[in-house]
Amino acid sequence: MRLLAVAALILAIGGAAQAQSAVEVTATPIPEFDFRTKVGGAFGSLVYLGGVQLKSSDPDFGGLSGLRLSADGSRFTAISDRGNWFTGAIDYEGSRPTGVSNVEIAPTPGRDGKPLPDRRGFDTEALEIEGRTAWVTAERVHWLTRYELGPDGRPEGAGKAVALPPASAKAPSNSGYEAMARLASGEIALIGEKFLDDDGDNRGFVVGGKKPFEFSVVRSLDFSPTDLVRLPGGDLVLLERRYKPPFSLSIRLRRLSAKDIEPGATLDGPVLMEASLVQRIDNFEALGVHRSPDGRTVLTLVSDDNFSPLQKTLLLQFALPD
Numbered sequence: 001m002r003l004l005a006v007a008a009l010i011l012a013i014g015g016a017a018q019a020q021s022a023v024e025v026t027a028t029p030i031p032e033f034d035f036r037t038k039v040g041g042a043f044g045s046l047v048y049l050g051g052v053q054l055k056s057s058d059p060d061f062g063g064l065s066g067l068r069l070s071a072d073g074s075r076f077t078a079i080s081d082r083g084n085w086f087t088g089a090i091d092y093e094g095s096r097p098t099g100v101s102n103v104e105i106a107p108t109p110g111r112d113g114k115p116l117p118d119r120r121g122f123d124t125e126a127l128e129i130e131g132r133t134a135w136v137t138a139e140r141v142h143w144l145t146r147y148e149l150g151p152d153g154r155p156e157g158a159g160k161a162v163a164l165p166p167a168s169a170k171a172p173s174n175s176g177y178e179a180m181a182r183l184a185s186g187e188i189a190l191i192g193e194k195f196l197d198d199d200g201d202n203r204g205f206v207v208g209g210k211k212p213f214e215f216s217v218v219r220s221l222d223f224s225p226t227d228l229v230r231l232p233g234g235d236l237v238l239l240e241r242r243y244k245p246p247f248s249l250s251i252r253l254r255r256l257s258a259k260d261i262e263p264g265a266t267l268d269g270p271v272l273m274e275a276s277l278v279q280r281i282d283n284f285e286a287l288g289v290h291r292s293p294d295g296r297t298v299l300t301l302v303s304d305d306n307f308s309p310l311q312k313t314l315l316l317q318f319a320l321p322d
Contacts, residue, residue: 019115020106020154023061023086027052027099030316034279039096043318044273046253049298050096051280051316060084060105062305062313065178065285066127066136066227073290073298076100077129077153079136081304083108083115083122087153090300090315095292097300097317106154108136111145113158121145125285126180126227128188135162135188139176142169144190144207162188165212168205171195178285179228181236183258185209191217191225191238201266213263223252227287231297231320234258237272239287239301250276251284253299253318272320282312297322 030051037043039050056062063080069090070076078086088103107115108124116122126137134147134155145159168190171177175194182188183206191204201216202225217225223240230236236256243249252274256267275281282303292298297320305311 020104020152023056023058023088023103023105025054025056025061025088025100025103027054027091029098030280030314032280033275033316037279043275043279044253044271046273046299046318046320049317049319050098051314052097052099054100054313054315056103058105059307061086061103062307064302064313065125065304066180067286067288067300067302068127068129069288069290069300071290073292073300075153076288076300077127077134078286078302079108079124079127081123081125081139082307083117083119083124085154095294095296095298095319097315100315109147109155109158111159111161125176125178126190127286128180128182130182135180135182137177137180137190139178139193140173142171142176144177144180144188162207163212164190164207165205165214167214168207171203175224179204179225179238181228181230183230183261184234189228189236189261191228193224193226199266206261215261215264216266217256218266218268223250226285229287229289229299230258231289232291237287237289237299237320238269239284241284243283247277249281249283250274251281251301253287273318280314280316282314284314292319295322296320 033048065081066079085108110116121138123139128135132149144162147155150156177190178193179191187209195203223242227239238254253272256269285304286302288300303314
């Protein structure tokens with residue numbers, strides 16, 4: 001029996017290694033955010049640093065909904081809404097992103113350790129990483145799952161369920177927790193895409209501490225949260241999207257004060273930038289942050305193309321002035 005168990009373990013490890021594969025991705029530069037905003041130009045409260053459109057012949061590339069970067073912005077980890085885990089490098093010329101390289105894909109394991117794609121909980125939307133630990137949200141089932149990461153930055157083994165308060169399960173099926181960030185306290189903040197409180201604001205929860213609690217974020221102009229990051233100083237930036245069929249799409253970034261997050265609080269904050277289809281945008285659902293070599297705080301936006309030929313995978317970067 002012991003020999004059989006060892007053999008099964010070897011096969012499992014071998015299968016996991018084979019599941020990881022390289023993905024060839026090409027990049028087309030985006031030198032202008034719009035006709036007035038070239039690389040280095042101001043847009044809202046930010047500075048446009050450049051961007052690229054990413055393409056791949058791999059049918060599993062795309063649908064990127066969660067993003068985290070290394071401290072210097074040289075490496076990225078992303079998760080798609082098909083439950084796939086991507087890692088790779090972001091290439092630069094100076095402070096301008098020029099493409100991605102060494103991209104690899106692997107299926108994210110479920111809570112039973114088996115590949116998550118095409119199974120319950122596969123609709124993964126948000127990603128957070130701290131050291132060798134990652135958290136992933138799954139829409140529709142409203143799960144939060146914690147993973148331990150290996151030296152290659154991929155989950156090792158089955159994910160562990162993170163307990164959520166009962167009220168969090170009442171989120172609409174396709175409008176669950178797309179925005180997530182780890183607070184300086186170590187707790188996890190979750191904000192629903194369109195999970196409204198009695199005042200019509202976006203409901204959020206803080207979990208992972210001694211006692212979970214609920215808060216809200218002001219909802220205005222029908223913008224819906226799609227991702228959240230914690231800045232080096234502790235405050236938060238919220239990525240939001242508004243879509244009005246068939247041809248109206250807008251995105252915006254809002255800064256929120258972390259000290260305002262407490263039970264029953266309703267957060268609001270200044271808009272850092274708002275863009276529409278006049279600018280080079282798409283369905284932005286992923287947001288990352290890092291410090292550039294010159295000390296600036298850089299926000300990276302990545303769009304979810306929904307695996308549609310009518311949409312694009314864009315990677316844009318903006319500097320947040322200190």
